Amino acid sequence: MTRYRWIICLLLFFATTVNYIDRAVLGVLKPLLEKELGWTQIEYGWMVTAFQLTYALGYVSAGRLIDRIGVRLGFVTSVSLWSVAAMAHAMARTALGFSVARAGLGLAEGGMFPAAIKTVAEWFPKEERALATGLFNSGSNIGAVMCPLVVPWLAVKWGWQSAFIATGAIGFVWVAAWLWVYRSPEGHPRVSVAELAHIRKDPPDPPGTIPWLVLLKYRQTWAFVVGMAASAPIWWFYIFWAPDFLNKRYDLGLTQSSLPLMLIFLSAGFGGIGGGWLSSRLLKRGWSINAARKTALLVCSICVVPVMATPFVPNPWVAAALVGLAAAAHSGFAANLYTLVSDSVPKQGVSSVVGIGGMASALTGMVFAQLVSRILYYTHNNFVVPFVIASMAYLFALGVMHLLVPRWEGIKLSS
Numbered sequence: 001m002t003r004y005r006w007i008i009c010l011l012l013f014f015a016t017t018v019n020y021i022d023r024a025v026l027g028v029l030k031p032l033l034e035k036e037l038g039w040t041q042i043e044y045g046w047m048v049t050a051f052q053l054t055y056a057l058g059y060v061s062a063g064r065l066i067d068r069i070g071v072r073l074g075f076v077t078s079v080s081l082w083s084v085a086a087m088a089h090a091m092a093r094t095a096l097g098f099s100v101a102r103a104g105l106g107l108a109e110g111g112m113f114p115a116a117i118k119t120v121a122e123w124f125p126k127e128e129r130a131l132a133t134g135l136f137n138s139g140s141n142i143g144a145v146m147c148p149l150v151v152p153w154l155a156v157k158w159g160w161q162s163a164f165i166a167t168g169a170i171g172f173v174w175v176a177a178w179l180w181v182y183r184s185p186e187g188h189p190r191v192s193v194a195e196l197a198h199i200r201k202d203p204p205d206p207p208g209t210i211p212w213l214v215l216l217k218y219r220q221t222w223a224f225v226v227g228m229a230a231s232a233p234i235w236w237f238y239i240f241w242a243p244d245f246l247n248k249r250y251d252l253g254l255t256q257s258s259l260p261l262m263l264i265f266l267s268a269g270f271g272g273i274g275g276g277w278l279s280s281r282l283l284k285r286g287w288s289i290n291a292a293r294k295t296a297l298l299v300c301s302i303c304v305v306p307v308m309a310t311p312f313v314p315n316p317w318v319a320a321a322l323v324g325l326a327a328a329a330h331s332g333f334a335a336n337l338y339t340l341v342s343d344s345v346p347k348q349g350v351s352s353v354v355g356i357g358g359m360a361s362a363l364t365g366m367v368f369a370q371l372v373s374r375i376l377y378y379t380h381n382n383f384v385v386p387f388v389i390a391s392m393a394y395l396f397a398l399g400v401m402h403l404l405v406p407r408w409e410g411i412k413l414s415s
Contacts, residue, residue: 001194005123005132005185011178012116012136015079018174019112020143020239021150021167022086022105023051026098027240028151028261029160031247032254036160041381043095045373048240049366050099051106056362058110063355064212066111067348071119072182076175078111083171090161106362113338113358114351121342121350123185125201127283129342130293134276134335141272141331144239144265148258155254210349212356218411220344221353223401225360227297227337230397232361233368234304234390235330238264238323241372241386248381250316260320267324268331275300275332279339289343290408294398296336301394303329308391311383326390333394344410 026033030044066074085104092098116136124132147167154163185191185199215221242264246257275296282292307326310319338354345353372386379385 013139016139048369051102055106059358062111063114082108086168089164130339141269148261228357228361233365268327271328272331276335300333
């Protein structure tokens with residue numbers, strides 16, 4: 001049997017890597033741009049909010065669009081547009097200019113995860129989806145690792161504008177590779193009959209589209225929305241404020257914070273793979289989907305709790321280790337959360353449900369960004385409250401999810 005589905009997973013990994021490099025550049029450069037352009041925490045909070053507002057719109061609209069036009073064209077459109085928006089940051093000089101560029105980036109990046117989750121649903125049987133999702137989602141952590149390694153060097157050598165231009169241009173290389181490699185499993189010359197049978201081993205989904213109002217009738221949709229709304233803003237807090245935390249708490253400069261940031265997001269990469277592996281392993285040992293996925297979610301939620309101690313530790317490396325553990329747990333949580341959608345929702349509705357959840361997470365992310373920016377502004381950069389909220393969010397989300405869906409099973413659509 002061929003293994004071409006893992007080549008597709010590798011392409012998704014690189015797309016996620018590029019996605020997170022482009023969204024993380026501003027956070028890495030914040031200490032430099034804050035001094036050079038005179039930002040306040042509240043102005044930076046509005047930049048983050050602009051990204052998340054349009055990300056919400058892009059997420060939900062892209063989810064529906066990709067269900068209609070397919071992942072091949074959907075990915076090309078999304079990656080091309082966000083690459084242009086990422087490069088446009090180089091032209092900004094004011095907080096308003098950066099907010100506009102962030103808004104364009106958020107709108108286009110909203111198509112990433114609906115397309116990726118739908119691709120996994122099309123290319124992998126249920127027993128492999130959590131692992132495949134964890135693998136491609138680990139690209140977000142690799143992107144976050146590469147960003148503090150490459151961006152400070154570009155900014156010091158050629159100016160901060162070069163960092164936005166160079167990282168944004170990478171997306172067009174990925175688009176060319178995707179157009180060259182991607183076809184549907186049924187029509188791909190590199191997929192053997194045996195591999196296609198393996199991909200299609202699960203019972204087929206009914207044909208046709210599924211309206212949003214129908215999807216919103218099911219508790220599985222709302223459970224996913226709760227999980228996304230509670231967990232995703234915490235991840236964005238690490239992306240957008242971790243460099244600033246290291247600068248304010250430990251007086252680390254642009255290049256000095258590179259290695260601690262790399263530790264944080266490298267840990268997150270292993271967490272995503274580990275979380276996906278755990279639930280897939282439990283499934284292969286005969287556990288139900290409900291037990292396997294929720295056990296993995298619980299383990300990840302517990303591993304986040306120690307992050308509340310981060311503002312109190314005197315050593316930046318200990319702080320980076322605590323945040324790295326929490327980031328790893330988030331990635332494992334996200335891998336299983338996304339997989340619950342492909343476990344329970346028919347393929348023609350997967351991107352729509354992911355889009356609904358992504359919109360909800362972006363909206364709560366906007367609220368959290370405004371809360372964090374104001375807490376930091378009025379407490380003179382005291383990070384205690386944001387980290388305490390981060391430590392409790394996952395257990396809260398899992399508890400509500402379990403109350404909504406005590407036994408996770410597939411959605412049974414009426415005729």
